[in-house]
């Protein structure tokens with residue numbers, strides 16, 4: 639579904655932040671993007687979203703290139719950012735309606751999804767309020783709602799658990815599993831390794847802007863030479879300078 643091929647990129651060509659990064663996300667899977675603060679996870683996601691242009695390399699979705707048709711590419715992705723980004727002048731309901739228009743959702747599909755999601759995230763009685771007056775966790779829920787209402791082929795989620803209450807975290811995880819079963823692909827960046835280990839099918843472990851280990855837990859154990867290691871043990875090994883690929 640998504641293929642990132644050998645991208646080098648960042649914010650200024652003379653100082654690339656990520657180097658020769660490759661990864662892929664298939665239908666029916668959750669891929670965990672993990673790494674320390676500043677490792678380059680958000681920068682990779684910004685390249686996938688087309689917010690940054692790679693200096694070299696290529697990003698493909700279902701065989702089509704991001705650079706060839708960015709608008710079509712973006713209509714097939716939804717994104718839950720690390721920091722909620724909301725429109726000051728729109729109510730919660732208007733945020734949802736905007737999502738309906740942008741993703742060209744059928745009214746019946748939109749009505750069914752919004753009803754269920756507002757109920758799951760306990761926001762039904764807030765639809766006419768302005769999310770910029772919400773708490774941080776409630777604002778994050780608005781971003782989650784918009785992404786799941788859109789429900790395109792690929793969902794990109796950047797550090798989604800911070801600020802959510804335990805019920806909301808579980809609801810989000812349940813929805814991610816449901817989307818995966820329905821055939822969507824999910825790229826999930828997180829620091830919460832125990833959750834990643836439990837819910838992700840494969841991983842891309844990034845260290846200092848490069849992919850250090852990738853694949854299933856078994857595959858990464860083989861790459862790192864750490865038979866039987868947990869994700870956290872492999873993470874500690876990589877960040878303390880242990881050998882990579």
Ligand SMILES: Nc1ncnc2c1ncn2[C@@H]1O[C@H](COP(=O)(O)OP(=O)(O)OP(=O)(O)O)[C@@H](O)[C@H]1O
Pocket residue numbers: 649655673674675676677678679680681682
């Ligand atoms: N807008 C920016 N301009 C210049 N450099 C940036 C910018 N945003 C991030 N960087 C740099 O890029 C590098 C990677 O940052 P990035 O935000 O991708 O890390 P991350 O892995 O997502 O970290 P975290 O887990 O803290 O969110 C860091 O050295 C950071 O200082």
